[in-house]
Amino acid sequence: VAGTVKGPGVLVLRSQSAHPLDPLGPTEIAVAIATVRAAGATPEVRDGMRFVEVVLNEPDKNVVALADAYFFPPYQPTLYRPKAKGGAIYPLQLPPRQARLVVYNKRTNETSIWLVELSEVHATARGGHHRGKVLSSVVVPDVQPPMDAMEYAECEAVVKEYPPFVEAMKKRGIEDMDLVMVDPWCVGYYGEEDSPSRRLGRPLVFCRTESDCPLENGYARPVEGIHVLVDMRQMQVIEFEDRNFVPLPPPDPLRNYTAAASRGGVDRTDIKPLLITQPEGPSFRVNGHAVEWQKWNFRVGFTPREGLVIHTVAYDDGSRGRRSVAHRLSFVEMVVPYGDPHDPHYRKNAFDAGEDGLGRNAHSLKRGCDCLGHIKYFDAHFTNFLGGVETIENCVCMHEEDHGILWKHQDWRTGMTEVRRSRRLTVSFFCTVANYEYGFFWHFYQDGHIEAEVKLTGILSLGALKADENRRQGTVIAPGLYAPVHQHFFVARLDMAVDCNPGEGLNQVVEVNMKVEEPGPENPHNNAFYAEETLLRSELQAQRDCNALSHRHWIVRNTRTFNRTGQLTGYKLMPGSNCLPLAGPDAKFLRRAAFLNHNLWVTEYKRDECFPGGEFPNQNPRVGEGLPTWAKQDRKLEETDIVLWYVFGVTHVPRLEDWPVMPVEHVGFNLLPHGFFNCSPAVDVPPSEAAVEEVGIKEAPAKGVGPTDSIQPTLLSKL
Amino acid sequence: VAGTVKGPGVLVLRSQSAHPLDPLGPTEIAVAIATVRAAGATPEVRDGMRFVEVVLNEPDKNVVALADAYFFPPYQPTLYRPKAKGGAIYPLQLPPRQARLVVYNKRTNETSIWLVELSEVHATARGGHHRGKVLSSVVVPDVQPPMDAMEYAECEAVVKEYPPFVEAMKKRGIEDMDLVMVDPWCVGYYGEEDSPSRRLGRPLVFCRTESDCPLENGYARPVEGIHVLVDMRQMQVIEFEDRNFVPLPPPDPLRNYTAAASRGGVDRTDIKPLLITQPEGPSFRVNGHAVEWQKWNFRVGFTPREGLVIHTVAYDDGSRGRRSVAHRLSFVEMVVPYGDPHDPHYRKNAFDAGEDGLGRNAHSLKRGCDCLGHIKYFDAHFTNFLGGVETIENCVCMHEEDHGILWKHQDWRTGMTEVRRSRRLTVSFFCTVANYEYGFFWHFYQDGHIEAEVKLTGILSLGALKADENRRQGTVIAPGLYAPVHQHFFVARLDMAVDCNPGEGLNQVVEVNMKVEEPGPENPHNNAFYAEETLLRSELQAQRDCNALSHRHWIVRNTRTFNRTGQLTGYKLMPGSNCLPLAGPDAKFLRRAAFLNHNLWVTEYKRDECFPGGEFPNQNPRVGEGLPTWAKQDRKLEETDIVLWYVFGVTHVPRLEDWPVMPVEHVGFNLLPHGFFNCSPAVDVPPSEAAVEEVGIKEAPAKGVGPTDSIQPTLLSKL
Numbered sequence A, B: 001v002a003g004t005v006k007g008p009g010v011l012v013l014r015s016q017s018a019h020p021l022d023p024l025g026p027t028e029i030a031v032a033i034a035t036v037r038a039a040g041a042t043p044e045v046r047d048g049m050r051f052v053e054v055v056l057n058e059p060d061k062n063v064v065a066l067a068d069a070y071f072f073p074p075y076q077p078t079l080y081r082p083k084a085k086g087g088a089i090y091p092l093q094l095p096p097r098q099a100r101l102v103v104y105n106k107r108t109n110e111t112s113i114w115l116v117e118l119s120e121v122h123a124t125a126r127g128g129h130h131r132g133k134v135l136s137s138v139v140v141p142d143v144q145p146p147m148d149a150m151e152y153a154e155c156e157a158v159v160k161e162y163p164p165f166v167e168a169m170k171k172r173g174i175e176d177m178d179l180v181m182v183d184p185w186c187v188g189y190y191g192e193e194d195s196p197s198r199r200l201g202r203p204l205v206f207c208r209t210e211s212d213c214p215l216e217n218g219y220a221r222p223v224e225g226i227h228v229l230v231d232m233r234q235m236q237v238i239e240f241e242d243r244n245f246v247p248l249p250p251p252d253p254l255r256n257y258t259a260a261a262s263r264g265g266v267d268r269t270d271i272k273p274l275l276i277t278q279p280e281g282p283s284f285r286v287n288g289h290a291v292e293w294q295k296w297n298f299r300v301g302f303t304p305r306e307g308l309v310i311h312t313v314a315y316d317d318g319s320r321g322r323r324s325v326a327h328r329l330s331f332v333e334m335v336v337p338y339g340d341p342h343d344p345h346y347r348k349n350a351f352d353a354g355e356d357g358l359g360r361n362a363h364s365l366k367r368g369c370d371c372l373g374h375i376k377y378f379d380a381h382f383t384n385f386l387g388g389v390e391t392i393e394n395c396v397c398m399h400e401e402d403h404g405i406l407w408k409h410q411d412w413r414t415g416m417t418e419v420r421r422s423r424r425l426t427v428s429f430f431c432t433v434a435n436y437e438y439g440f441f442w443h444f445y446q447d448g449h450i451e452a453e454v455k456l457t458g459i460l461s462l463g464a465l466k467a468d469e470n471r472r473q474g475t476v477i478a479p480g481l482y483a484p485v486h487q488h489f490f491v492a493r494l495d496m497a498v499d500c501n502p503g504e505g506l507n508q509v510v511e512v513n514m515k516v517e518e519p520g521p522e523n524p525h526n527n528a529f530y531a532e533e534t535l536l537r538s539e540l541q542a543q544r545d546c547n548a549l550s551h552r553h554w555i556v557r558n559t560r561t562f563n564r565t566g567q568l569t570g571y572k573l574m575p576g577s578n579c580l581p582l583a584g585p586d587a588k589f590l591r592r593a594a595f596l597n598h599n600l601w602v603t604e605y606k607r608d609e610c611f612p613g614g615e616f617p618n619q620n621p622r623v624g625e626g627l628p629t630w631a632k633q634d635r636k637l638e639e640t641d642i643v644l645w646y647v648f649g650v651t652h653v654p655r656l657e658d659w660p661v662m663p664v665e666h667v668g669f670n671l672l673p674h675g676f677f678n679c680s681p682a683v684d685v686p687p688s689e690a691a692v693e694e695v696g697i698k699e700a701p702a703k704g705v706g707p708t709d710s711i712q713p714t715l716l717s718k719l
Ligand SMILES: [Co+2]
Pocket: A486, A488, A652
């Protein structure tokens, strides 16, 4: 796709085919790994290298501006404003792309970060060739990088061969070790014994029955009371204790979720097909990772830790051109603290992004099952632990959805009605972390708003109880089976750029609270209230919590761009339902998750400030690393490049109805234009054509309760 | 549809064709009106009669039980339990249906309530014949019934002919009175001058431009500063004052929402058709007003005040039979208080149900525009003010929707995945009250939960400002045009019947709050929390507000039915986003709307306790009538027939983007099974068939940004 393109008045050589924000391709990943491996000092070092993460080292924002201005559609020469007056600068080429690698040396327990420059040669040839150059490598002290699926598998094997473990299983009546499931969990940090000088796993143990069903729900039989600590580096059991004999719960007849494994193979049979078709194709246009849809445009990115990333979100606002809303949107961390103080549950507070990786655990999606309509899938490429390149096909799903009525008004005098249907563009991925699944969705709407939505489903993390045991920190789901209360927190990092070119520091954040006016002559009927705006002037002032009673929300405003009534243009973050941690202020997990103590944080953009608990939360001994530490600098926010961190959660009191697999629960928030546009941008959505009234539907009243198979509707939503 | 049906062992004559909960049909309405009219004492009385409302007088719950047990599907003989032992009672027939009429006598300013018994003769003949008998008539003192559209139209005409009004218009440059819009609003109650001894309207005035567009948005030019008070009974202007000369705002070029009237007729053109088809028909079955869908069954009702009513909601739970969830669900009131203390805005606090009627103002819906998929419409029948019968065709829409993923789990060891799609059944209607529209939706899901959703759209209620004027209680939308802040409150009345036969008083309500455990030896890591349950023992204790921080919710439990782990079966009310009135405690509108002071009220069921502000909020001089007064009785709630009143609202700080027509905003709540089932009822939903991978989509990467018209997907979601 490389070639030449006409800049304003001069011919510019396009030097590379990938946009600076495109995720690394498989070749780039392989080259980066080969480069780092070749740079290892000794064969021992090279042999000990494990590849935790290889990602694009995202370029400075001005490079993105440059690319968008000259090299990639949509061409927006105005995006690149030369700093000096006296003639524009026409760049000859983009800087080479860089890879960033997190390497764990298994021999030395050393974690290092490498930057590799990727040069593309023979760029015009199909695929090109890459070669790499190490730019830097830094050892990061006192950290443990995320766990890898290969380590999990090895750990399971090692534990299952450990004789005292086998003995403990026997004591519980388990002879067939093939039935045993060992799910390693990270240990967190509770004291010196959890120090990152060792790489530790603390497995939870479950046991399937003798069922021959490959999809049996093994989480239905927790093996309780066994303490196992595994050195994941040496891959050996280093502590073992059979602490508490809890009998295996009886196999719950309701534990399985497939028809074959339960209910005698019988599913409900009365759900009729519902087809969604787009005979003229989708309304979006895709070019590589660039997407255009209904005046929206953005780029799809992906990282092993965050999964889906939305880059450079802008709205094509007619004569006002392509107006930026955000530079980068993603989910950067998750924490799932459990409320049971007993072992092993108190240790459960998974950081599913930082300890595991949302992207690395993503699903390959299936048309018709995971997604309906005309789907555009994006693949995702990763390194595995050993440095092999792996691909998840159909990892990110993008499609359109009808979303009901967009707006409507009926004139009561004339009965004349105008109604428009809402279409949304949905970009999403789904992942599994052990027993639980999460779906992350970004919805773009025709009225200019963006919705972030998380869907929670999967299998509860259970414990077993003795016959006489009862714990108020959970719900008994079946005899002997107990589901502790817990919370799921998500952190969205919103690198905003409202009406800003990339990197332009012209945003600020205003908090809005509704205030009731005092009684008095100006308020004789006591009905008056108003929206009070408070500029969040610095980072310490910008640690805020939701407040439903004051209708609290936050507006990111451009400091210099006005709408037609003289307001500064802005986008508001409107919280959905939310909560704060239900834990004491000295809770151990809050050492690492201090960013959960507020729903909103605002920081000045810095390129290395990406993860709210620091890059390596696993066994992290440092208190408040990441967001709370950065914010202590109390940098000024009155006019700068703003990053919003929105922390939101759900409290989960398990229900019997969440078993054996939990129906999807939703949580999220909205970004809405607030004085960004001069009027509703949805006003020019055309009306739908009324469907032809099919003969038979209204005229054929059902004569009795019975199927209405004979009715064959033709349903048109032609626009 | 009348006939005979075999009861258990005995032949029972079915005496009527309408289910006791079916809304009145057109004939029944006509008969009821004729009966009442004929009963008028003198020709003058008869001539003065205006018919505000004619509805089914809903029968006692035991009659519903009887009907469901013997006369109408689904037959559930167990539902009718004879009180005395020694042999079942087999009823010979259902009691005759009754109509309840609200009649306003225009000559005497008297409001009366009539009960008319409707006897059906020749029941087997097509249509049957009805005759009516007056059972009772009661004059209700000191009230004003809701306003009628005919009165609004008359009022507009009268005001526009009133010479001082014409003069005031001229003063503002308006010569053509055809351009003037007079929207009468109810006056509320601010003091003795608003007493219901007079029937008052206080119009707001707007003025269109000379545009020839029939859909011009006239609300864009408020005519400010004129005080008009109309006696709606005498239909004459009784007060007039040109109080404050505010120039007409200039015609806003962005005021119109149709292409013809704005934007030079140009709409966006790049939205491709999206078709939803159900080639085998819908999955629901309808018999009259009875609906069965995916184990749910209920009846669709409708009243002029509430609009859609959902009766007798039950879930078919296999061997446990048809299990009741609720007896009656509806929206019974709305209040929209504005936060501007200035005249006329302080008077704006519309009770859209009690002063106007959500059902009477409902839309006739259009397939393809308002609703997609296979639609079943229900018509609605009303009286008009003069006693004529009117029908809104296609008033209630019912259809199925795909709702994304229902549940999913992927085994990390094997990669094996189970995923199910969620289908929901949606029953809804839409209405207009003056400038605003509201859609009321009830969604039924396969996982046993019910969602209530309100969609808000339509046109902002605006004021005009002088050039130098600025008010902090609103947003300037365009030069001289100002939208005051306001709130929209909705009251859902949930007459619950969890595992109860109709009228059986075996429910209670438990409030759940999350509690953080104290630090100590039982909680060494400070992570512990639990769900604390508090039984709401009586009505005064059961006035509660939302609390997001404690994850507060409420569970309606059956007091005698247990699930498999020994919990009482229940359904929980999970709030969505919510608020409380942003007004001083002495706000005048709270006299009539004291029920807004709490988000949740629980009362013991009483058949006449239907509307939280009383039946006649219009000009109501009594403080706290309705819910607050009933609850003062502090009736015991430990085991009774429970009614939940959930009050929820949105605070609306108008945005430029809400103009000229507001994109839909959503608000609502969920009713979720909580230990009602023994496990997830969604577990037996069958998998979708994976769509056939169409050739061309993955293999044809877009070569550039350009339409992908050539791709013609076949999208299957076959189940
Ligand atoms: Co959960």
